[in-house]
Amino acid sequence: MQKKNFIGLIASLAVGVVIGTAGLYLYQAATQTNVIANKHPKPLYQEVKPLVVSLMQQGEIHYFEVDLTVVTHNVREEKQLQAYQPFLRSNLISFISHYPFKYLANSANEAKFRLAALKEIRTIMQQKTGQESISDLLITKYVLE
Numbered sequence: 001m002q003k004k005n006f007i008g009l010i011a012s013l014a015v016g017v018v019i020g021t022a023g024l025y026l027y028q029a030a031t032q033t034n035v036i037a038n039k040h041p042k043p044l045y046q047e048v049k050p051l052v053v054s055l056m057q058q059g060e061i062h063y064f065e066v067d068l069t070v071v072t073h074n075v076r077e078e079k080q081l082q083a084y085q086p087f088l089r090s091n092l093i094s095f096i097s098h099y100p101f102k103y104l105a106n107s108a109n110e111a112k113f114r115l116a117a118l119k120e121i122r123t124i125m126q127q128k129t130g131q132e133s134i135s136d137l138l139i140t141k142y143v144l145e
Contacts, residue, residue: 041073041074042073043072043135044073044075045070045071045138046069046070046072046078046081046082047067047140048068048069048085048089048092050065050067050141051068051092051093051096052064053066053093053096055097055099055104057101063144064096064144065141065144066096066143067141068092068117068137068140069137070121070134070136070138071134071135071136071138072134073135077129077133080129080131081125081134084125087124087128088124088125091124092117092120092121099113101144104144105144110139113139117137118134118136118137121137122134
């Protein structure tokens with residue numbers, strides 16, 4: 001009888017060790033996932049209202065219409081972008097108006113324009129909020145007439 005109790009005790013301990021090890025493994029995996037998720041938070045997208053800028057070229061008026069979406073990873077920054085949108089739009093219109101139509105019409109310059117606009121937005125937000133952590137800028141519409 002004692003031998004059966006001893007075997008039952010050993011079997012119970014073995015099951016407990018297996019369950020405990022599995023639980024520890026799952027806990028560590030979940031913790032690791034949370035650490036990775038916090039290092040790479042979900043991107044937040046803030047659309048800038050459409051911008052239409054008139055540009056002169058050889059006495060003719062042309063129009064440049066561009067839709068921009070700012071990418072951030074922080075809810076506070078997203079709210080700041082919303083709060084400063086009128087100021088941001090005003091400065092972007094002025095910024096774009098200094099570009100020659102011919103430059104913007106060259107498709108090879110679209111990526112350069114995106115990077116310059118990203119730098120401008122970061123500068124504006126740095127001036128207004130003291131922070132410069134805008135992640136990226138997407139151009140969702142780029143039309144010249």
